[in-house]
Amino acid sequence: MVVKKLLLSFPQGSAGEPVAMELIKTYNLDFNILKAFIDDNIKGTLLLEVRGENENIDNGMTFLREHQVGVREIESVIEVNHDECVDCGACTAVCAVDALEMDSDFNLIHHEDKCLECMQCVQACPMRAIRALI
């Protein structure tokens, strides 16, 4: 059994639910919806925590893609663009769990697994180098 975080994006007009039900049945996967987000009816985004056999998860992901659902395995809901980042440290001021942290040479490091998805770092970054994936 493994647990993975999957970020699903549904194109306009497609219904997420039937596809999700299919996932449970066919691939014997358990999941929690961590976040659901609909962007002005343009596209829907679902952040799932999926539990199951590795192989089943892989097959499930393929199944989703075949149904025009974008799937991406992520560890954290934020993404740091290191080309934009200047390693100032402003984001570390708001991160309560040190998922964003300065190393001993004052480079920014991002421990993806520690992230609590509070999104505070997104607005704290003066370079707008942190993107929210959901």
Added chain:
Amino acid sequence: MAKSYAQINEKIKNGDAVVVTAEEVIEIVAKRGIKEAAEYVDVVTTATFGPMCSSGAFLNFGHSDPPIRMSQIMLNNVEAYGGLAAVDTYLGATQPSTDQGIDYGGAHVIEDLIAGKSVHLVAKSQGTDCYPRTEIDTWVDINDLNEAYLYNPRNVYQNYNAAINTSAKRIFTYMGILKPNMGNVTYSTSGQLSPLLNDPLLRTIGMGTRIFFGGAQGYVSWMGTQFNTACSRDENGFPLTPGATLALIGNMKEMDSRYIRGAAYEKYGTSMFVGVGIPIPILDEEMMKFVSVTNKDLTTNIIDYSVQGKSRPTIKNVSYEELRSGSVDISGKKIKTSPMSSLKMAREIAGELKNWIQKQQFYLQEPVTQFPMANTVNGLEIRKAEK
């Protein structure tokens, strides 16, 4: 034995100069002592890369045909000052755009120009007999401009304070987001690598000092605004509170957009990260003593930014070493500290300036004149009538 600027420049020319950064020099002094180190080292490079709001650019667009005397000027929807001559303007770093607000402001236009991008220029005018055009709408890049130079009225603060918030609400400041109930501390300094902390009495940094400025060779053009050399100092001359500042000038056409970056502080405004490096000539043992300063020796005040008055209380005086350690202790509570300026970029700049000098691409310029050392800062009185 004292060294002159001319002697050090001669050594640079011959490729014999010993140049080290203000961090590297600490170890040299620890090993060899002040006297020997002063003879051995010729130049120490210092640097900083942090948000500096008091920044901006003078630009000249050249004349169109027929010409226009621009009075309302927009660059990528950011307003620039129209109160200069026909096609001259000053673009302030903190001016927000009309379409993207603080996320894209004057600083971002400056960064884009330096990066060689073309920028949308829209200007209006009343029209005059000699400047008949009333509107212009065009695109320009930095090569089209006759002159483009940064003139930053206040940069490289000597010993800025650290910030904390004692209120029950989260506050948004130019020192970043401060969590309620003393949830965090932020600071903005390169500490022992910081230019004005390595020459606390401004012996070698004055008007005309040649510097690394945004990737180009620029100059110290004047004392910076809010220049406070009358600040309190420790027994070695290092300021205990914010002290001197510098006005800087440099050619944007020679700059690199890696070292000039637009920034946006949430619910505060646009600012600009400015990369500055200043070489300190080791003229004598006193200068060597100054540049050997460490984060342990330097202190600053943690100020309560939740107090919305002019005199904000000091919560604690701490050393830069404590701030850099990642947490400070305040009344028995461990509080996280976070930097706002980039030490990594400051190190890169100090290294780059060192490279330039070692490669005979950069020579020291002795100041044309020294700055006043007993300058104080006025507040602004609110008066009911003319004085």
